[in-house]
Structure formats: C-alpha cells, structure tokens
Amino acid sequence: MSELNLHHIKKVYPNGFEAVQDFNLDIKDGEFVIFVGPSGCGKSTTLRMVAGLEDISDGDLYIDGKRVNDLDPKDRDIAMVFQSYALYPHMTVRENMEFPLKIAKLPKEEIDSRVAEAAKTLGLESLLDRKPKALSGGQRQRVAMGRAIVRHPKVLLMDEPLSNLDAKLRGQMRVEISKLHEKLGSTIIYVTHDQTEAMTLGDRIVVMSDGEVQQIDTPSNLYQYPVNRFVAGFIGSPQMNFMDVVIKEAGDKVYLTIGDDDILISDEKAAKLKAKGYKNGQSVVLGIRPEDLSDHPEMLAKFPESTAKGKVEVYEMLGSTSNLYVDCNGTQVTAAVDPSTKARVGDVVTLAFNNNNIQIFDKDSNKNILVDLDPNTGTILK
Numbered sequence: 515m516s517e518l519n520l521h522h523i524k525k526v527y528p529n530g531f532e533a534v535q536d537f538n539l540d541i542k543d544g545e546f547v548i549f550v551g552p553s554g555c556g557k558s559t560t561l562r563m564v565a566g567l568e569d570i571s572d573g574d575l576y577i578d579g580k581r582v583n584d585l586d587p588k589d590r591d592i593a594m595v596f597q598s599y600a601l602y603p604h605m606t607v608r609e610n611m612e613f614p615l616k617i618a619k620l621p622k623e624e625i626d627s628r629v630a631e632a633a634k635t636l637g638l639e640s641l642l643d644r645k646p647k648a649l650s651g652g653q654r655q656r657v658a659m660g661r662a663i664v665r666h667p668k669v670l671l672m673d674e675p676l677s678n679l680d681a682k683l684r685g686q687m688r689v690e691i692s693k694l695h696e697k698l699g700s701t702i703i704y705v706t707h708d709q710t711e712a713m714t715l716g717d718r719i720v721v722m723s724d725g726e727v728q729q730i731d732t733p734s735n736l737y738q739y740p741v742n743r744f745v746a747g748f749i750g751s752p753q754m755n756f757m758d759v760v761i762k763e764a765g766d767k768v769y770l771t772i773g774d775d776d777i778l779i780s781d782e783k784a785a786k787l788k789a790k791g792y793k794n795g796q797s798v799v800l801g802i803r804p805e806d807l808s809d810h811p812e813m814l815a816k817f818p819e820s821t822a823k824g825k826v827e828v829y830e831m832l833g834s835t836s837n838l839y840v841d842c843n844g845t846q847v848t849a850a851v852d853p854s855t856k857a858r859v860g861d862v863v864t865l866a867f868n869n870n871n872i873q874i875f876d877k878d879s880n881k882n883i884l885v886d887l888d889p890n891t892g893t894i895l896k
C-alpha cells in the first residue's frame with residue numbers, strides 16, 4: 515500500500531515526439547486510479563514511466579514521499595500486469611507464481627504461504643499444477659494477477675489486462691478485479707481505452723487525449739460535469755449528442771434554438787451563460803446524453819418548452835431501453851428511450867430534453883461553459 519505523486523511528468527521520445535505533457539496527479543494510499551483515453555493518448559507511456567520501464571523526461575515521481583525517477587524498476591516495489599499475460603509456458607501455475615519470489619530469494623515457507631494465499635484469493639487452488647496452455651483466457655489472466663500480488667507490491671499497475679478476453683469474460687473479470695482491490699486494499703493504477711471499465715472500476719479516472727490530461731475526477735463527476743467536449747463524448751455510452759445551436763433570449767428566459775425548435779434551459783444555466791458573456795444570437799454547442807432525451811408523455815409534460823422534433827431513421831430494441839436514431843434538423847441524435855415507445859422508422863417524434871442535464875460548450879474552445887474548476891485543486895466548483 516502506498517501513495518504516489520506525479521509532479522509535472524513529461525515524456526519526450528528520442529525522435530522528439532511529446533507523448534506526455536505536464537502530468538500532475540496525487541494518488542492516495544489504496545486508491546484505484548484509471549488512466550483512460552483513445553489509442554495513442556499516452557496512458558501506457560505514463561504507466562511505464564511509473565513502473566520504471568520508460569525514462570521520465572522531466573518532472574518528479576514520488577512513491578511514499580521518496581523520489582524514484584532514477585530507481586530501477588525492481589527497486590520500486592511495483593508489480594505490473596500486462597495485456598499479454600506473459601506467463602512462462604513451460605511452468606505450472608504454481609511455478610509461474612513462485613517465480614518472482616524465488617528471484618527475490620524468499621525462504622521456501624514464505625513462498626509457499628504467499629502462493630497459497632494468492633491462489634485462494636483468486637480461486638486458482640485447483641489449477642496450481644496445470645500449465646498455462648491448459649487454462650482459459652480468464653484463468654490465465656488470474657494467474658498473471660497472482661504472480662503480481664504474491665510480491666505484496668506497494669503499487670499494482672495494470673495495462674489493459676482484460677482486452678484479450680471476450681465481452682462476457684471481461685465483465686466477469688471486472689467484478690473479480692473490484693473484489694480483489696477490496697480485499698487487498700492496494701494502490702492500483704489501471705490503463706484502459708474502455709470507458710465502461712474506467713467508470714465501473716475507478717475511484718478516480720484520469721481522462722487523457724493527445725498526451726494531455728483533460729480531467730481527473732470520480733466517475734460520477736466526469737459523467738455529470740465534463741469539463742470539455744472531449745470528456746463529455748468519451749465518458750458515457752451511447753455517446754453524448756452534440757448539436758449546433760443559437761442562444762435566444764426572450765424576456766427572462768433563455769432558449770437554445772435548433773432549426774425550428776427552441777430548447778428552454780434552466781434559470782441557473784441561463785445565469786451562468788450570461789455571467790460568462792454569452793449573448794443573444796451567439797452560436798454554442800448543446801450537449802445532451804441519449805438517456806436525457808425521451809418521447810415519453812411524462813417527460814414531454816415535464817419539459818414542455820424543451821422539445822425538438824425529428825424523423826426516426828433507425829430503431830433498436832435493447833430490452834430495458836430502445837435506441838432511436840433521429841434526424842433532428844440535420845443533426846443525427848441518439849435517444850435512449852423507454853421500451854414502451856411506439857416510435858418506429860419513418861415516424862416524426864417529439865423529444866423532450868431533460869433540461870437539468872443539458873451541457874453547453876463553447877464553439878471554439880470546446881470548453882463546457884457550465885463547469886468551473888478550482889484552479890488550485892482541479893476539482894469541480896459546484
């Protein structure tokens with residue numbers, strides 16, 4: 515168990531490519547932190563710098579208050595689990611898990627007890643004498659985790675550990691990893707490109723794009739208060755809808771206009787828009803999550819002045835919800851609606867916008883106009 519501090523960490527590869535720019539993060543003891551972002555955003559590079567597998571070009575990395583920039587990977591007390599499980603094929607499960615402890619020259623009784631403990635934690639007791647080729651993908655992944663946890667590392671690093679598994683197994687292993695974290699209480703950094711894994715596993719999530727940290731916060735804050743269009747689009751599934759709209763002031767009320775439709779926004783959001791200098795006639799981008807659009811009579815009655823019409827182009831029945839893909843004044847929007855909907859392809863539907871959950875982005879900077887961060891802590895000012 516351990517604390518980690520990344521201060522102004524930067525990575526420039528020898529070819530001059532800046533893979534990570536000014537990464538700042540303080541990780542608490544026992545925290546489960548996720549690095550998430552699209553391929554090439556620099557998340558693995560950052561993790562590898564923490565592990566010591568990649569040099570840190572600039573900045574300081576501390577583990578439990580000690581600067582470890584120049585410490586060898588083996589001296590950092592960190593264990594890493596990779597996407598390719600990297601098990602030794604000629605060794606049994608037991609031998610694979612014993613291996614790092616034998617290298618560390620631990621006494622035999624200690625090795626036996628740690629392997630037995632890890633095997634119990636991970637449900638591997640009946641598989642200890644098998645070779646990796648006689649295991650399923652999920653079992654192999656558990657052995658790879660076992661090999662990491664027997665070392666009782668201060669920090670556990672995981673780089674896309676589930677991406678070789680099929681969707682169902684990924685779901686199961688996600689739950690296993692959550693339970694493992696609960697049991698071990700270790701500090702974990704977990705890299706993934708999958709927003710569902712990030713949302714379900716992380717205490718806090720670091721969203722990255724093009725080598726830059728976009729936002730660091732809890733899953734629920736990222737979902738409710740995305741700081742910019744990138745985070746808003748990356749977190750949440752199906753993705754948030756974005757519509758080009760124009761601000762329309764009418765008396766005390768403020769609407770966002772899309773073609774012939776006006777969407778009333780709440781007084782609080784209108785006050786923020788005005789306070790930041792946005793004016794009647796100005797173009798902005800409206801963000802609305804599919805689950806905040808509805809054709810249900812109750813929602814239409816609740817938000818009568820926040821509706822837009824559109825033609826249903828695709829209808830998907832998913833069981834607990836139905837997705838409507840609707841052409842709304844030339845923009846395709848996705849509405850995740852109640853499955854009782856009568857709307858089908860070709861119909862014109864009226865969608866109510868839950869105006870409590872509307873986001874508004876600046877057209878040029880892509881920043882969320884409604885969200886402010888504390889300049890010192892980077893946390894949301896609610």
Ligand code: ATP
Binds near residue numbers: 528552558
């Ligand atoms: P993925 O999910 O695809 O692994 P990632 O977010 O983990 O993506 P990194 O592996 O950290 O991305 O790579 C970040 C960027 O650095 C990428 O654009 C990559 O091409 C570049 N990069 C990685 N290794 C090197 C290297 N040795 N030399 C130059 N550029 C590199």
